[in-house]
Amino acid sequence: MLVLVVDSSTPAVTAALVEVTADGVVVRAHRCTVDARAHGELLAPQVEAVLAEVGARPGDLGAIVAGLGPGPFTGLRVGLVTAATMGQVLGIPTYGVCSLDGIGHPSAAGTTGSAPLREQSTPPREQDTPARDERVLVAADARRKEVYWAVYDDSGQRIAGPAVDAPAVAAARARELAVTAAVGDGAHRYADVLGLPLRGEPRYPAVFALATLAAERIRAGAPGETLTPLYLRRPDAVAATSRKSVLP
């Protein structure tokens, strides 16, 4: 089944087409542009481009997978509204995946955020696979000197997070959980504070991992879900204060 994957939770704007078969996930076309300020401009042309690359029309899609974030509000919504509206028109299910899972899952290891190193369904090569019992901290830049973070065990299970905190807070939690490596653009940005060995890739949610994490639901024909963003922060909203006197 041909599946569209989108993620706009980080500075990387991603659209991809994957084939989900009974025994694997194959990335067929992939576009990724790193530009934190142009999600709205970039995503739709990228979706159009991946469809054109495989000679498919929107009606050939069987499902849509979208990264739910967490991510800075405005850009994150672009991917979700794109997925939701396309799913509505095409009458196909939409599935959400936590975007940090797309970085922390073992199937993301050995793939870059911008291009899959492997385009077949075989598991990652041995040297790319995380060492046994290695726990990894995923950190994405949340702006305002904070990170969105989560911790994964070696099977890809999320054991903490997602949460948004100052890097020092994420680092302290990572130490408590005996984390041995950090990955993601936020991990690079705050490497000094985190004090953990860095894994180079992926920096951003990996298409192969996002699709793999939704593959079971896709194969089972599970009902689609409303794509609700993982905002983690409350909106900045200051209640109107009582009016100040205008008289001297």
Next chain:
Amino acid sequence: MADEPLILGIETSCDETGVGIVRGHTLLADALASSVDEHARFGGVVPEVASRAHLEAIVPTMDRALREAGVTIADIDAIAVTSGPGLAGALLVGVAAAKGYALAAEKPVYGVNHLAAHVAVDTLEHGPLPAPAIAMLVSGGHSSLLLVDDLARGVTPLGATIDDAAGEAFDKVARLLGLPFPGGPYIDREARAGDPASIGFPRGLTAAKDLAAHRYDFSFSGLKTAVARWVEGRRRSGEPVPVADVAASFQEAVCDVLTGKALAACRAHGVDTLVIGGGVAANSRLRAMAEQRAQRYGIRVRVPRPGLCTDNGAMVAALGAHLVAAGVAPSRLDLPADSALPLTTVSV
């Protein structure tokens, strides 16, 4: 007529999620979801709250519009969307939605100017606009006077507010009087029982010295302050505040300036049609005063019904229909949301 283009319009520039469907000048559906109640306790629209609400509302609102019009998205000829001006994050949701619909349904998309759409919506009720016409757009976000020659090609801004928008002044005075947000309808209601001549509030930018530089510009900040001083003076001296009289006198000052400048623009440009749009156009005193004064000069005033004056998807669809009929090329898929889209740009 069945051969006129079937156009879908999406509006998300502020706190209303609107999806409208028109066929030519015929309105088929106007579905709306509003987050206004979520903003009420803040006394104004909170951008992030509005953006979140748009994301939640867009799919169900589209469903309702299609059902109301009795069409499917496959029947639609083109999708128009407000690409600016407005709140950046809110616009982005609508623009991304329009692209998603356009992509999936393989339809052209038009990014259009919100203010031009406020003008275009009147064609749904009163037919094609004579050229040229003067348009006055007054709402919580904008207060502009425009010369409209050909809506498909651009409008000429004549003037705008130099401080608060007209609707903003209504909101602030309402809060001062202990009336709910948004203030417009409450001021209107209170004013009916009041004497509009009881308090002489200032008319901004109408003095001869101001007219030289700001002939068609508005200023409501001084008026708002004058109302605040007056009310506070009363409270300090322990006297009751005559809410109806204050509301009526304030409303009279706003409407006096708006209609005075709009009709001056009509006469200066030899124009015989004035279109009024935006949320404040729903104000009953503004409508009555404009009619009354315009009659003297043989000018026709066109105001859409209140439901079409406030932000909605039908107005965007109406402008889209006009652009399609005029043979304007659609936008590209990399069309940006532009919170400061200039009036001279009708479609992107």
